[in-house]
Amino acid sequence: MLHQKIEAADRSVSGLLVDHVSVRIGATPIVNDVSFHAKPGEVLAIIGPSGSGKTTLLRAMTGELQYIGHVLLSGLEIGDLSPEAQAQIRGVLPQLSQISFPLNVSEVIGLGLIDRQQARRTRLVRIAEALSKVGLAGFEGRNYQDLSGGEQQRVQLARVLCQVWEPVSGDGTPRWLFLDEPVSSLDIKHQYQIMRLAADFAAKGGGVVSVMHDLNLTLTFADRVLVMRKGETLAFGAREKVMRTDLLSRAYDFPLTLTRCAVAGAPIVVPVTGR
């Protein structure tokens, strides 16, 4: 690992601490000196233009990519943990999940079940419940590759939910969901359904970090927002502080304005441009 090893886990650091994290791929810097603190019980959205380093940062935070700096999850340096230990405390929904061999939906979700000794009946109940949560009840026997893009995305989320299951482990340690554009293939109803699931996981004491492109969903579901631009932090903080007309327009280099929906009363972002 490129980061300096921490001798012992610093249990006094709760939640997710990202401390001066940089990621280089080859000689190219992709993420530069990003720092923030996320708390369990909240949804953190990572937003920013395409290519700004959101996925790269997320993959560093989940221990999939080497990083400089520190990523502490409940005081544990994520990059120092074994894949099994990482899987105990966090689940990851990647931006792209391609499976090139023939598996049915149950088998795909089963890939996420860590406890192989678990009774078959318990596994089946858990898989059925996860599928029901993502609106795919009864899909167990379907061939994964025959599913639509949105159905596959929801099966992948069911896999992650099956893996982490309880938002807080038996010893009181929060578990975390790291989601990379979890609703990118979904229609608007299912976007809300899946984001509600994520918010519910946080409400029950877990942590959620989700890369988002949809600014209106971010306004609805994020408690805190990290805005990235060119691999760096443009802003980090509470949703109301960060989701501002000037800041968002600058982040995306595109004229945007925040207004309020006359019907729902909710804040919305709209472009200030014609066709």
Ligand SMILES: Nc1ncnc2c1ncn2[C@@H]1O[C@H](COP(=O)(O)OP(=O)(O)OP(=O)(O)O)[C@@H](O)[C@H]1O
């Ligand atoms: N393995 C790699 N080799 C070379 N460049 C890479 C590699 N991985 C990422 N990059 C580059 O790093 C930059 C950030 O990529 P990243 O996938 O983190 O962006 P992103 O913010 O998630 O974008 P998007 O919203 O399009 O998913 C991009 O310019 C990308 O081309």
Ligand SMILES: [Mg+2]
């Ligand atoms: Mg990405």
